[in-house]
Amino acid sequence: MANSKELVQLSEWSPAFTEELLPVxxxxxxxxxxxxxxxxxxPNLERLLRKRAVETQMLFGSSEALLLKCVGTSQNLVSSLFPMMILAVEKNKPTLAIKFLxxxxxxxxxxxxDVEKMVTSYTEHNENVATTTSDIITEKSNTEQKSAQLSQEHQEMEKTIKELDKKLAELGENLxxxxxxxxxxxxxxxxxxxxxxxxxxxxxILAAIVPFxxxxxxxxxxxATAPGAAEKTKALxxxxxxxxxxxxxxxQQQWSIQVQKMDFHMKIAKLEIDMGSIPNPHHLKEVQCYLTKIQQILIQLKNLWGNVQSLLETMKQKTFVGQDLVEEPDFKEEFVNSIQCASKIWSDFGxxxxxxxxxxxxxxxxAYAFLEIDPSSLSDIVWQKEYDSxxxxxxxxxxxxxxPAAIKE
Incomplete structure (x- = not known):
């Protein structure tokens, strides 16, 4: 087999990506x-927002189907490809391995x-949400009561928001x-x-088929690595x-301050609503940020599969093309052990x-059951209860x- 260093392409992707996907x-x-x-x-803006929320529901449904396809592909690697690779090495049948690779x-x-299409769908959807946000701002500007003066309470909350923005800027620099x-x-x-x-x-061999x-x-x-290798790895x-x-x-500190900002924005929104003015769509702008984060997770997923595809091609060229595997019995044992280890890792990924x-x-x-309720039908008490929840x-x-590297012994 060629120098294994040529096969190593590691990814910072973590199979525990759901820890990030859930909160977002x-x-x-x-x-x-x-x-x-x-x-x-x-009501007109409410219907427009409902449309965007429903689009998000559908997009999440398609994302579910995409991840289930990733599950199926992972299972195929474990149940079909890896056993065939082991058989090819044990029986010295490289053409069989090439076929399955x-x-x-x-x-x-x-x-x-499929992931590329989904990423594009998120881009288009995010643009639609941005357009809706812009439409709300335009409508707000057209209907704003120009003569209305900001109340003292309103001004104090705006001042607090600016102070929170400063804290967020400092946290952003530290991050x-x-x-x-x-x-x-x-x-x-x-x-x-x-x-x-x-x-x-x-x-x-393991690094060639498990880019985690x-x-x-x-x-x-x-x-059993070289002296000091495990110790240095642990230290790093x-x-x-x-x-x-x-x-x-x-x-987490950043998110806590962002929640405080949301609360103040909502209180200002309530004041504006009571004055008959359309509130600023601050929260809808935040939706765009988190949709982008989900899109970034999917881009990482696409890059991961692209990396795996390249690794399998390298594995084919370096291991199964033009080589007599029978002459390397030690390699066979290491290969089988590595594939068995890889199977467990890919099962975890699935x-x-x-x-x-x-x-x-x-x-x-x-999560979108709230769309079944007409918000204009809510009493002030029920509205506040819904908001507090x-x-x-x-x-x-x-x-x-x-x-991504936080995997313990």
Missing amino acids: SKQVSLLFHISYLCLAKF EKARTWIHDIIK EKTQMLINAKNQELQSHIKDVTSKSSGLG IGAIIKSIYDA QSQLDQLNSEKSRLE GSCTKGAQIFKIQSKD VMAQLQEIKVFEGG
């Missing part, structure tokens, strides 16, 4: 809910195309600095892992975990995709914790 998808539905309440007395590349090609440190430490860890896997045939950096780290702990990972922990702390699909399923149905759910959200 909740943020979208809850912010839609608040926006819906804000437009209770403006090509079939797997076809599966993955289809997945990539940016922390992310730069994380990126640098990730590069250092990547370089170290590539060096370790290049010196171990078994780890090199966390899984390779765990394998380094379990394998510990440093990275600390940075990711600091990032999570800052992000499980994560299943959880992700379930999140989209719940969000596409239960949404705010309580927003406050309970925990942002994504930890980093």
